[in-house]
Amino acid sequence: MGRRKRLAQTQSGAEGMHSLPALLHRNATRFGDAPAYREKEFGIWQCWTWAETAREIRSIALGFLELGVAKGDHIAVIGRNRPAHYWSMVAAQMVGAVPVPLYQDAVAEEMAYVLDHCGAKYVVCGDQEQVDKVIEIQENLQQVKHILYTDKRGMRKYDHSQMNALDDLMAEGSAGHARFDAELDRRIADIEYDGTCVMLYTSGTTGKPKGVVLSNRNVIESAKNSAEFDHLNRNEDILSYLPMAWVGDFIFSIGQAYWCGFCVNCPESADTMMTDLREIGPTYFFAPPRVFETQLTNVMIRMEDAGKLKQRMFHYFMAHAKKVGGLLLDGKPVGFGDRVKYALGNMLVYGPLKDTLGYGRFRVGYTAGEAIGPEIFDFYRSLGINLKQLYGQTEATVFITVQPDGEVRADTVGVPAPDVELKIDDKGEIHYRSPGVFVEYYNNPDSTASTKDAEGWVATGDAGFIEESSGHLRIIDRAKDVGKMADGSMFAPKYVENKLKFYPDILEVVLFGNGKDRCVAFINIDLTAVGNWAERNNVAYASYQELTANSRVLETICSHVEEVNKSVAADEMLSGCQVHRFVVLHKELDADDGEMTRTRKVRRGFVEDKFSDIIDALYDGSKQVSTTTEVTYEDGRKGSISATLEIIDAPVVPVAQHKVAAE
Amino acid sequence: MLDSSEGYVTEDGRKIGGVVMEMKNITLRFGGVVAIKDISFDIREGEIRAIIGPNGAGKSSMLNVISGFYIPQEGEVWFHGAKRPQMRPYEVARQGIARTFQNIALFEGMSVLDNVMTGRLNYMKTNLFQQAMWKGKAEAEEVENREAVEKIIDFLEIQHIRKTPVSRLPYGLKKRVELARALAAEPKLLLLDEPMAGMNVEEKEDMSRFILDVNDEFGTTIALIEHDMGVVMDLSDRVVVMDYGKKIGDGTPDEVRSNQDVIDAYLGVSHD
Numbered sequence: 001m002g003r004r005k006r007l008a009q010t011q012s013g014a015e016g017m018h019s020l021p022a023l024l025h026r027n028a029t030r031f032g033d034a035p036a037y038r039e040k041e042f043g044i045w046q047c048w049t050w051a052e053t054a055r056e057i058r059s060i061a062l063g064f065l066e067l068g069v070a071k072g073d074h075i076a077v078i079g080r081n082r083p084a085h086y087w088s089m090v091a092a093q094m095v096g097a098v099p100v101p102l103y104q105d106a107v108a109e110e111m112a113y114v115l116d117h118c119g120a121k122y123v124v125c126g127d128q129e130q131v132d133k134v135i136e137i138q139e140n141l142q143q144v145k146h147i148l149y150t151d152k153r154g155m156r157k158y159d160h161s162q163m164n165a166l167d168d169l170m171a172e173g174s175a176g177h178a179r180f181d182a183e184l185d186r187r188i189a190d191i192e193y194d195g196t197c198v199m200l201y202t203s204g205t206t207g208k209p210k211g212v213v214l215s216n217r218n219v220i221e222s223a224k225n226s227a228e229f230d231h232l233n234r235n236e237d238i239l240s241y242l243p244m245a246w247v248g249d250f251i252f253s254i255g256q257a258y259w260c261g262f263c264v265n266c267p268e269s270a271d272t273m274m275t276d277l278r279e280i281g282p283t284y285f286f287a288p289p290r291v292f293e294t295q296l297t298n299v300m301i302r303m304e305d306a307g308k309l310k311q312r313m314f315h316y317f318m319a320h321a322k323k324v325g326g327l328l329l330d331g332k333p334v335g336f337g338d339r340v341k342y343a344l345g346n347m348l349v350y351g352p353l354k355d356t357l358g359y360g361r362f363r364v365g366y367t368a369g370e371a372i373g374p375e376i377f378d379f380y381r382s383l384g385i386n387l388k389q390l391y392g393q394t395e396a397t398v399f400i401t402v403q404p405d406g407e408v409r410a411d412t413v414g415v416p417a418p419d420v421e422l423k424i425d426d427k428g429e430i431h432y433r434s435p436g437v438f439v440e441y442y443n444n445p446d447s448t449a450s451t452k453d454a455e456g457w458v459a460t461g462d463a464g465f466i467e468e469s470s471g472h473l474r475i476i477d478r479a480k481d482v483g484k485m486a487d488g489s490m491f492a493p494k495y496v497e498n499k500l501k502f503y504p505d506i507l508e509v510v511l512f513g514n515g516k517d518r519c520v521a522f523i524n525i526d527l528t529a530v531g532n533w534a535e536r537n538n539v540a541y542a543s544y545q546e547l548t549a550n551s552r553v554l555e556t557i558c559s560h561v562e563e564v565n566k567s568v569a570a571d572e573m574l575s576g577c578q579v580h581r582f583v584v585l586h587k588e589l590d591a592d593d594g595e596m597t598r599t600r601k602v603r604r605g606f607v608e609d610k611f612s613d614i615i616d617a618l619y620d621g622s623k624q625v626s627t628t629t630e631v632t633y634e635d636g637r638k639g640s641i642s643a644t645l646e647i648i649d650a651p652v653v654p655v656a657q658h659k660v661a662a663e
Numbered sequence: 664m665l666d667s668s669e670g671y672v673t674e675d676g677r678k679i680g681g682v683v684m685e686m687k688n689i690t691l692r693f694g695g696v697v698a699i700k701d702i703s704f705d706i707r708e709g710e711i712r713a714i715i716g717p718n719g720a721g722k723s724s725m726l727n728v729i730s731g732f733y734i735p736q737e738g739e740v741w742f743h744g745a746k747r748p749q750m751r752p753y754e755v756a757r758q759g760i761a762r763t764f765q766n767i768a769l770f771e772g773m774s775v776l777d778n779v780m781t782g783r784l785n786y787m788k789t790n791l792f793q794q795a796m797w798k799g800k801a802e803a804e805e806v807e808n809r810e811a812v813e814k815i816i817d818f819l820e821i822q823h824i825r826k827t828p829v830s831r832l833p834y835g836l837k838k839r840v841e842l843a844r845a846l847a848a849e850p851k852l853l854l855l856d857e858p859m860a861g862m863n864v865e866e867k868e869d870m871s872r873f874i875l876d877v878n879d880e881f882g883t884t885i886a887l888i889e890h891d892m893g894v895v896m897d898l899s900d901r902v903v904v905m906d907y908g909k910k911i912g913d914g915t916p917d918e919v920r921s922n923q924d925v926i927d928a929y930l931g932v933s934h935d
Contacts, residue, residue, distance in 0.1 A: 042813035043825065154876055157675065271823035
């Protein structure tokens with residue numbers, strides 16, 4: 001009986017809900033008057049209830065039918081986070097089509113590849129800029145049948161024979177409802193639990209982007225599990241500002257929003273995001289580390305301009321928060337006196353500060369994508385903001401591991417999410433299996449086969465290990481970057497680099513040591529932070545190069561390296577990765593010179609070749625190295641800079657020859 | 664030449680209507696200095712009309728004549744088919760003419776929103792007492808005008824600085840706020856005095872797009888003065904070229920570009 005029940009459930013979907021349109025219908029009937037979407041427009045938050053949303057989406061779907069959208073057609077959506085764009089995606093599902101959200105800042109060529117690959121016949125564009133790109137692409141790609149746009153501005157002069165405003169499409173759809181109602185209801189009823197829900201293109205740092213096909217099952221099960229994990233309910237408010245093409249936004253702003261029935265708030269424009277955040281005060285929030293970093297920097301800068309009393313109060317109570325705030329949040333025992341003092345601090349400092357940041361109602365939130373600096377992480381947590389980390393991928397419908405309440409740490413990414421199985425293979429690569437595992441890469445069986453095995457296990461491409469004491473997963477690095485030192489111990493450059501990069505003075509680090517007996521590093525200083533320091537300490541400098549050679553700067557950097565070495569030495573597996581010698585580079589690593597990708601990721605191999613003379617000097621024990629480097633200026637001209645760099649020996653912590661990891 | 668009663672169709676297919684404003688034999692003197700010498704031209708409904716010329720050619724003076732700030736000693740200004748009498752600036756504004764300034768003239772201490780709201784002055788009917796009481800009529804009026812202003816803020820994409828004091832804004836944005844204030848008056852004729860002066864390439868591109876969009880969306884007739892030849896030639900439908908207070912060319916950008924007098928004025932030949 002139990003088994004049969006389970007079987008019945010898997011066929012018809014969680015709680016009988018097998019698609020987003022079905023969830024929409026449920027929400028509109030059960031709590032039709034509750035807010036579903038808000039968007040700030042003309043300075044006012046416009047609101048749509050679930051009942052209204054259901055009507056709007058139905059109009060779009062009817063419009064799609066009138067356009068002749070067939071089952072299985074792909075409908076691309078290119079634009080910023082707006083209710084109409086989210087609605088278009090759900091409307092596409094209603095008529096049996098597949099929504100494909102794209103990155104709106106992609107240039108025309110990148111977009112051309114994706115549109116061609118998915119064969120989109122219909123495109124919903126945010127504004128004239130996106131329409132222009134699609135028209136440009138259309139010259140070579142004769143497949144797009146109809147373009148729709150949400151913002152009418154500047155569109156008057158266009159040839160509308162294959163183009164229409166979404167508003168007008170909705171009006172036409174509603175007007176023709178008598179003709180299409182029956183067909184639409186048929187199509188909604190035909191949606192299958194294992195049918196395609198959405199197709200998302202991975203950003204593709206290596207090679208061409210791949211279209212990840214996610215089924216209704218993937219999305220709904222993942223949304224359900226994660227919502228239950230964090231006890232999300234329909235009273236949540238989220239701010240949707242991250243790219244719609246990113247899987248996270250699809251799950252938070254559509255999957256979880258429809259599952260729980262909470263409200264999605266769209267900012268007025270990309271530039272007003274911080275103001276809108278403050279006005280909405282989300283209860284559930286997601287941001288990459290950079291958002292939190294920027295906010296913290298702003299707070300610190302503004303505190304320096306505050307009055308003496310405020311400054312003293314801020315620092316006094318922040319010190320206290322650092323001591324007990326995190327413990328209180330984790331529900332650990334804290335003395336009565338400290339609790340009273342924290343409550344006072346909450347009244348005077350933490351509360352007002354959280355309000356200013358827009359986190360006054362913050363109940364739970366996540367950061368992911370990159371490593372977050374422990375100090376930044378602890379700052380927010382000490383204020384009582386329940387910020388956690390998760391680890392995920394598009395292929396997993398986001399969730400692989402998440403941090404449960406009370407077990408939050410800066411250096412792990414948590415335990416496997418509900419229903420997720422994890423395993424680490426003998427090379428250290430993380431694999432997972434879950435209900436969220438993607439169906440396939442669209443039209444790419446080779447890649448699908450090499451990523452997902454017959455039993456449904458997916459290789460993440462990341463190396464990591466499960467901490468025995470806590471059961472938490474720790475990510476070390478991209479699997480292809482992880483190597484071995486001469487003595488066989490693990491070499492994981494990213495781990496050490498991140499630790500160094502958490503210092504504001506340090507912009508970029510490249511660690512070398514694969515196959516060698518010890519590690520050496522290139523360091524780039526952060527001109528803004530170090531320049532600021534120089535100004536305050538009356539250190540005169542004429543150029544970046546001069547600042548990098550300043551002895552006091554080198555001393556500071558050396559002290560950072562020493563601290564990092566201590567913390568690396570404490571780690572059993574990675575103690576071999578301590579930085580023995582380093583140089584502060586005379587130029588910033590730059591994408592124009594090919595040393596980095598456009599997304600600011602270091603190209604290790606390239607850097608290793610280009611600066612091989614410096615690396616040699618780091619290993620042969622010399623005190624200085626003279627080098628000449630070619631640079632490319634922004635206008636494409638080339639020049640060269642030469643410098644004599646001082647090589648610095650960093651203090652390392654001696655490590656007893658440890659056992660080689662069991663193999 | 665053009666028949667004054669009919670319009671023409673531009674290259675990109677916009678229909679330009681009849682004459683909105685006509686300058687007839689304008690001469691303007693400051694003491695002994697002749698700033699404008701016997702100039703005639705017209706501005707048609709829906710067009711973007713540029714006035715260009717080297718430094719000191721009399722462009723700004725011309726704009727001030729159009730806006731009614733300077734009264735020419737000779738000549739007539741015809742607006743909507745009637746000879747315009749001597750008017751005070753607010754009377755000009757009520758006729759539906761708005762302008763921006765070469766040197767930004769905003770209220771520096773006020774927010775962007777408040778600055779743009781001042782552009783709605785002609786649409787506010789309540790008196791000082793009613794506004795002090797605020798509730799009722801003044802409130803309704805403010806809501807109505809705020810709505811119009813918000814549409815313009817949205818149009819010019821300055822939502823993120825809505826509450827920012829103007830003094831804290833960079834130059835390029837101040838220019839945009841000035842345009843917003845002029846637009847708030849819902850002008851029939853918009854005068855722009857060097858809208859791109861001092862801007863970098865990107866800001867110029869943005870401003871050009873806004874000017875074209877204003878013309879396209881609201882059908883506003885625009886007369887602008889500009890130094891940057893490239894920008895003017897791309898933007899305008901017809902161009903008047905001035906040099907030393909005289910009109911030396913008038914026509915489409917292509918016509919003007921091939922006009923020998925214009926080439927001389929810009930490249931420089933000796934004036935005897």
